[in-house]
Amino acid sequence: MASTLEVFARHSANPLVIVDGAQQIVYANNAFCRLLPPDSPFPEGRRLATLPLPDCLRRALLGGLDEADLTGVDLSLPVEITSGSDREEMTCRTVRLPDNTVAVELLRHAGIERLKSALREEKVLRRQSDMLRERGRKLFFDVVNELPVFVYMQRRDYSVAYANKKTLAFYGEVKGRKCYQMFGGRDDPCPHCPTFRVFDTGKPVDWQFTDDEGRTFHIYDYPFEDENGDPLVMELGVDITELKRVERELFQAQKMRAIGVLAGGIAHDLNNNLVPIIFNVDYALGKADGTEVEPPLAEALRAAYKAADLVEQVLEYSRQQDVTRSVLHLTPLARENLGILQGTLPEHVTLETDFSAERDCVLANPSQIQQVLLNLCRNAVQAMSGAGTLSVRVSNLRLESRKDAPHNGLALGDHVVLTVSDTGHGIEPGSAERIFEPFYTSKTKSGGTGMGLAVVHAIVTCSGGSIRVDSRPGKGTTFTVYLPCTPTPEVKTLARETKPAVRSTGRLLLVDDDAGALQAMQRVLRDAGYEVFTADGGTEGLKEFFRGRGQFELVITDQSMPDMTGMEMAARILEHAPGTRVVICTGHVEPRLEAQARETGVSGFVMKPMSPRTLVENVNKYRS
Template structure:
């Protein structure tokens, strides 16, 4: 009976869950019944305990929970199981109970394993399980993608540190860095590529194993940096645009008075060179403010379908003179016509600024290459690089073999007034202007540079289906005066006076108003003899458009020219400038002012 009992209770459990756990189950039952008091006995003592369990009278019901690594089984046994009579039936029932328990627990185990396998594979992070010695025991598919290794190659891989060769001890630092929000590490994949990852660590209870999850944040980090750069450039652009507007008002007076002095000074007069220098300096300052407006994307442009290749061919000779004889210029232009909606003068400015930048980078000579290539950009690339839309683009590449730039310099090259040149060698606006022009044309610009190797600028401009136009430069019209009466409304006294002086010098009668309301009042008093209005767009009390609407009710069809230090397209977007109204951008040159005034007056006379 003793042999039968032990074989029944112990060997059957051994078959189900293992020998050590089976004997432990019997001892647990004996301890529950008060027969045993410890967990380890000799074989003879264990046999005695089994006999004692058999001898106990009355029904004995003990529940023993047996734990192995992965299985929990509950065993029920009763007094009937050790009786001689009905022994086979009891053993059969016990076997059936155990088999059902094992089958149920196995099913639950499989379900649990499948559930956690699905979770492990679909966490959205690259996850591995590391043994105590940092051997990889399991890796999910996302980690395979991130690392470049297959699951078979990763299983058993001992050199975990090769993924972090820069000395980052993520297992000791990861948790502390996560606590402080500094949990980004540089992960090296199989091909040597570097990814930015956030690390999360966890331990498996009861073991020395660790679960390591890596979240690839490379793209989001790059987008975050691009967003911060764009916001910084936008803030600088707003500042630059405001400064340019104020300077334009000042320069209008300087240019106007300087030009009047030049007109009234006889040839050969000793003061004339000084006047010429004043006007020339004012014109350079005006070009500088236009550069600020270009960077801030507040410069007015006149886009039309143009072929970039035609522009490159047109200014190629100019570029060769610009870069000098010690620098070779190569052009590799796509034979396909590549029309883009662009302002040709602005594209010329981009090419000249990049050529100038390359010349400074090659003081000992070198080569400059300009290439055009049609490319197709998908949604992902367009979104990542801030492009308006995916589709067909023109890639304009300008590369040099110059000194190149370090990363810290490259990150700042598009900032206004940032320059690595000597104090008198440049303004630091050249690449800022390029950046502004490209962005205003819904494009994107990238810079790749390596010290001692050279620099490549890649400009992406959206292609258009409209055929390119061939533009011809019109000759400047001759200056002509007149005898008409003109009402000027301008809140800046210096600008108002200089415009009055210029118009009076060329025969016009002029009335002045300091704002929109004063202009309306003056028109009510002198309206019958006023032929033309020159209105500043932005003025106190009433702006130029509001003043024109009020005056038009007094005399419909009155002619008007608007002027402002802000570009016309910006003012039109704000709804404070009519789409078809003649417009002058400050600073005004006398030639531009007089020519526009005469054209508007003559056009109206022809209609009448």
């Protein structure tokens, strides 16, 4: 079996021949045999001088052998072979072998030059490729450095390999800092970091992250390599803080609309049931003065009013866009209401006020702003079980740059700022995000309904303002309301109107499909001195009106009735008797109903449920 060297020599592209001391050929490879004519016998066993080789090549081979014999060392001699017009340069290399034979190899210069040329070309191409790669890398990082999103690259050891301008603007210098120190303000790695899934799987991931400054980012992680081929993760962070804020507000608005639809659906029936409860318990309470049934009746009446108040709070959601707003001064309104509130504060709570606002005019509904102030103050008092301080401040904020805004989304310009603070137990971090949700409450044991702060949020938002809460467990809570300033109105002096004396008697028509509500209101109005006629529906109400046409000073009708709505009945009455005063009594006024009432000529609305006194006061107002 041929040795490895023999196989190599046989297939070498360079002619190779081995001769003994008498210059007789011991071995010739295939490349050497191709130098001989095709019909030449195999060269082994023949003397080198007798081979039919070109003269120049024979002389070169023999001269190389003679020189090797003379010097006794291995040689490399240049050889030039000419055949016609062809000329080829070679090197004749002699190597003395251990068995005293000599190996003669012819190295073709053209092949070597081609190899050298190829190597040179490869080196040039590699240099050009490196230059192009470096230029591309520089261009890539120049572009990344100017992106409006933060981009950084992370190693497996949590160190930061690169950070663009946006990242530096957010988090400062990165040198020597770990990623969890930069972004999370932590002393140890974040648990379950999604970035390391990219190192493990080599596939991109995306996730959301909120840093220790409260900024929220959508993160996109991609596998990457540094210039040495070591793995990196390239992270792109898109700031979605403002988007999340808008998303939360949109979600809040959707919940408000849903609650409004729900309220509109149940308010009529619920209020119709509350009217006879309130009126009858109030009537019974008036007859039970000093008896043993007086306390339980009073407790039942308070519960009924509390239920009515809850319905009213829920209905705020469906009426926010249509309440009447006017220019009002916040400071005197706050002073007046806090003066009333101070007399009801527990002994352990101290009230502190600071009215430093130079401009305190806002465009809002006075009763709604009063509701905001009192709800926030009641919450603050309930949060202080021991001794504490309730602080109320009215101040100004002039915002000229969004970067100076106390929170995202606050409009530029002048604001009146209402701040209500307490030194109570604070709000748990998990609850702070939900306190403005309808029906969410942490005071279930004390009877909280979860509507107070929801209504506050709705009022402030629909008044063009915003509200923020800052709280730490055990350190107290601060609610801050921002309302846009509005120009101070001009003060006009009006002549005092002389109102005619209110008559205590008159004839009324009362229409309602609920028998309990109808009887309860009839009794209260009769006790007030009125002559009251009743009808249990719209059709009967029309018949009763036209039977006594011209005799009724006021028509009071329910809105939601099965055979004919109160508005439809009012339209029929006013069509034939335009001067008639008609009042709609309902538990829910939609914007469309309010507009229709104005067009029809309806005098106004009385909201269910009401107290007996409120009903009488409204009748006196609308009939005069």
